[in-house]
Each structure stands twice: as structure tokens, then as C-alpha cells.
Amino acid sequence: MKRWGWVMSLAIISGLVLSACGQSKEAAVSTSAANITVKIGILKNVTHAPGFIALQNNYFQQAFGPNAKIEVTSFDNGADFATAMATDQLDLGYVGPGPVINQYLKSKNIRVISGVNNGGAVLVARKDAGIRTVKDLVGKTVAVAAKGGTPDLSLRSLLQQEGLKVSTDASGVQIVTRAPADTLVAIRQKEVDATLIAEPWGTQIIQEGTGTILVDWNKIPPKDGNYPLTILVANDKFLKDHRDLAKKAVKANKQGIDFIQQNPDKAYELISSELKVLTGKGMEPALIKAAIDHLKLTQDITLADINEQAKISYDAGYLKVKAEELDFSKFLDTSLLDELKKEK
Template identity: 50%
Template sequence: MRKLAWIMTVLLLASVMLTACEEALTLSGKAKKVRLGVFKNVTHAAAYIALEKGYFRQAWGEEVDIEVTAFDNGSDLSIAMATGDIDIGFVGPGPATTFYLKSQNYRVVSGSNNGGAVLVARNGAGINSVKDLVDKTIAIPSKGNTNEISLRMLLQQEKLGVGKGTDNAHLIVRAPSDALISFRQQEIDATLVPEPWGTQIEKAGLGKVVVDWQGIPPNHGDYPTVIMVASDTFIQKHRDMVKGAIKANMEAIVYIQSSPDQAYDLINNQLKKYSGKGMDKSLIKASLSRLKLTTDVDVKVMEEMAKVSIDARYIKGINKEELDLHTFVDLSMLEEVKSRK
């Protein structure tokens, strides 16, 4: 009996020591696994390069399991952030802001790129400018996403409304990948989409870019379209790992800017992996030429976009005058990485 008791004591001590080691691992800032969320789109080029070049791996260590989930739209990824299913994600500011205001359990920690969306009109639809969108059907990738917000702002500039009446523009949800089919079937007259979908429509001879990316509001195309967000829990427990992700994103941006020809193939590898199919190199090149890779995040621009979401009733219970996203955008870790702290 004494021998059995001794064995049990040893096992208990071993268990306590193992638990202590695991806790020490957490306290040291190193998680065993990082759940990373991205889109199946070339606008997430920096995230793709960081994965393909191993920048995340270098920042976090070989022992860390990187679990990547590829999403079709920002709403799904933002829901995953709000429910704690993703630790770090790359997403558009529209849905990220909407779901943050509901859950308030994740933060913007860095930018990744600005712009990259275009307004494309179907050939034969009689659309040569934004004013021609009256009584036309325009596709958006999903309700409340960043592209819809930009479209609403574009319509507002020309004093055009959104609704079912003949004096309004009519919005319909269609995935960017379905835009080609919708154009062929004349189901839609125009679409505001991230690249490379606009270039694809043009190359197929089905439509033309009516407003290029630098004409898309807000801020003449210089607005966040892909930002990096991290959960509050992950930031609190693994702040250094969030900084590692920010550093990986920065390194990826530098690589794309300094070695674009090599980057196209690496981006394509990730597209094949997460979307099931690759993309012509010329489309990737065209996409990157219509966006601005940057870690900067303009809070005022994000607030301007959020106010459009409030008007559209995607964000409820908040007055536009009371909106303040400074608590949502935490760039302290980005500044630490830049200053090498």
C-alpha cells in the first residue's frame, strides 16, 4: 500500500510539474497554436507571402502549430473573431467594425493594404458614370462589407439613393467569383468588387471599369481594405506573438514591393491552396497595381465608413455623433515593432 501511495504521489507531482510547464509556456508569451484567418482573395497578398515565405513561422517558432482558415467574406471571418474561433485575422474594416461594436473582444493591430476595389459596368447596360446607376442593379460581395460601404458613399457623392424605387440604385448580393456569370446572363448591370474580378470581367469582354480604385471612396481609394485584427484574449496572453504577426506582415509587404515578379508565383501558391485554383500571373499583377500595401490605419477614415453602416442600419444602437473607434484600433504593438522594442 505504501508503494502504491508513493507511486501515486510521484504521478501527482509529475502532473503538477507538467501543468506548471504548460502555464510557464503561456506566461512566456508562446501559444501552442495560432488560429489564423484569411480570405480566398489576392488582396490578402501580404498574409499569403508571410505564410509562403515562412515569416509567421520565423516569428513564432517551429513548435507552434499554425492553423489557417480561409473565408469567403468578411462577415464570416468577423463572426469567427467575435466568437473566439480565430486568434488573428486579415479582414475588411466594414464587417470588422460592425461585429466589434457588438462583441468588443478584438482589436485592429495593423493595416495590410488600402484600396483595390473598382466599379465595373456591364457592356450594353448604358453605364458610363456613377450617375448612370439610377434604376440599375449593382452587385455587392456581401451585405455590410467594405465594398458595399464604398458603393453607398460613391452613390451619395452623386446624390443617388439605394432602394427599390426607379429613382434609386438596386443592390443585390453576388459573390465576386459569380460576377462573370451574372454579367453574361445580364442579371446585373454593374458591380463594385475587389481586384482581380474587375480585370477578369474586362479581359472576358463583358464589361469595363467605370471608376478605378483611386476614385472609390473614401479618401480617393486610400482607405483600409485589409486590416489585421487580434482577439483581446490572445493579445493579453501572447502580446509578443501578435507583434510577431505584425512583423511578418511588414516583412511580406517589403518583399512584394522589392520582388514583385517572385511574389506573384508565391501568392498564386497560396491561392491554389486555399481557394482550390490558381490565377493567371497577369491578374495578380493587375490586382497589386490597384492597391496600396501599407501597415497604416486611418481611424478617421474607418469612422467615416462606419457612419455609412449606421445609416444603412448594419450598426444599430449607436449615434453617429457618439461613434469613437480609437478603442477599437490599437496600434501600440505596431509602433513597438517599428521602433524594434
């Protein structure tokens, strides 16, 4: 009996030790998750609306946990965002595909983890610039937010379709870079003749009465507006160390999309509130509605979409290797999105 009692005591003690070890391990994991800071990047465009909603409704915070800290950095263009992502200044965020495609080929440490929206950019001509068709852009100056950005690539594709060339003189179309807010001023002051610009800036130019739509969003190449304008990306280190949080970010993005579709009027108010946080100035709900109406909200994105953007970037001279010679299969990682779809 004494021997049996000793064995039982040893078993109990061993169980307690193992239990304590398990609790310590769980506590360590919990503490590690609680102390994390997630750095999210986003552009100051209404085309990033699902991200705005996810921030305003605390979808990211709810997903990451109450003790996680979220740092948000806003950008005027995708090129600066892509550089910040590649240099570990950001963990994840919203951007156009053009800049991160270019950056991926340099650093190989960025992954696309979800779509956000397609389309959402318009070609606007200054009212008194004498521009009635795309061919009238010869000898004119057209503004884009950044070289290599998605609107820039769309503009170059459109000009190529019309048989027009990009030049630095009046023999072709001159492309200049201006931040979206600066483009509004440049149109007013007649410094530029047209712009291919993401919403809501295009709609704002129209409502001011200084410009007219030359090519609407659903006719902008490629695929008549059905191209990825905004995507959700993450860097490799974050995906490796915190894959669970990246998956939760994809879910938060979907919650943002769903909220806009199900509660549009409330969404416009929240988008305006987030714009005020990022820029210091909100926006009229009617203007936001007009912008949202000019895009297609979707999580879906394919390798064909990426390859098409890469081809346009190569044709524009931003890539030195032909798109068909490049492998973007690792750049696009929809495994998190696929897992979430299966869990429904």
C-alpha cells in the same frame, strides 16, 4: 572552517535549487508556446496579398516558432470572418474594416492591430448594360460581396455623392449580394448590371471582355481610394494571452508587404500558389500584377480612417448609433506596430 564550509554548501545548494526552478519555469513557458495553435483567417482576395506571402514564405511559422501549429481558414466575405473572430474561432487575420466595425459594437472583443492595404476595389459595369456614368445606375442592379462590407460601404458613399438613392425598385439603385466568383458568372449571364468589387475580380471581368471600368480604384470613396480595404485584426483573448505572438504577426505582415514591393515577380507566383491552396485554383501572374497595381500597400491606419468607415456604415443604416457618438479608440490598437517601428 567547518561552519564556513557548511554555509558555502548551503549557498551552492540554494543556487542549484533556484537555478532548477528558473529552468523549470522557462521550460514551462517554452512548452506552453510550443503547444500553441494559432488560428488565422483570411479572405480569398488578392487584396490580402501580404497575408498570402506571409503564409507562403513561412513568416508566421518562423515568428511563432517551429513547434507552433498554424491553422488557416479562408472566407468569401468579411461578415463571416467577423463572426468567426468574435466567437473565438479565429485568433487573428485579414479582413476589411466594415464587417469588424459592426461586430466590434456587438462583442467588443476585436482589435485592429495593423493596416495592410488601401484601395483595391473598382466599380465595373457590364458592357451591354447601357451604363456610361454613375448616374446611369438608376434602375440597375449592382452586386457587392456582402452587406456591410467595405465595397458595399464605398458603393453607398459613391451613390450618395452622385445624389442617387438605394431602392428595391427601378426608382433607384438596387444592391444585391454575390460572392466574387458568382459575380463574374452573374455579369456574363446578365443577371447583374454592375459591381463594386475587390481586385482581382474587377480586372478579371475587364480581361474577359464582359465589363468596363466605370470608376477606377483611385476614385472610389472615401478619399479617392486611400481608405483601408484590408486590415490585420486579433481578438482580445489572443492579445491578452499571447501579446508577443500578436506582435510577431504584425512583423510577419510587414515582411509580406516588403517582399511584394521588393520582389514583385516572385510575389505574383507565391500569391497564385496561396490562392490555389485556398480556392483550388491559381491565377495568372499578369492578372495578379494588375490587381496589385490597383492598391496601396501600407501598415499605417488611423483612428480617423476607422471613424470615417463607421460614419458611412451609419449612413447606410448598419449602425444604429452615430459614429461621432461612438468611441473607437480601444478598437484600434497600434501599440504593437508602434513598438516595432521604434525597434528598427
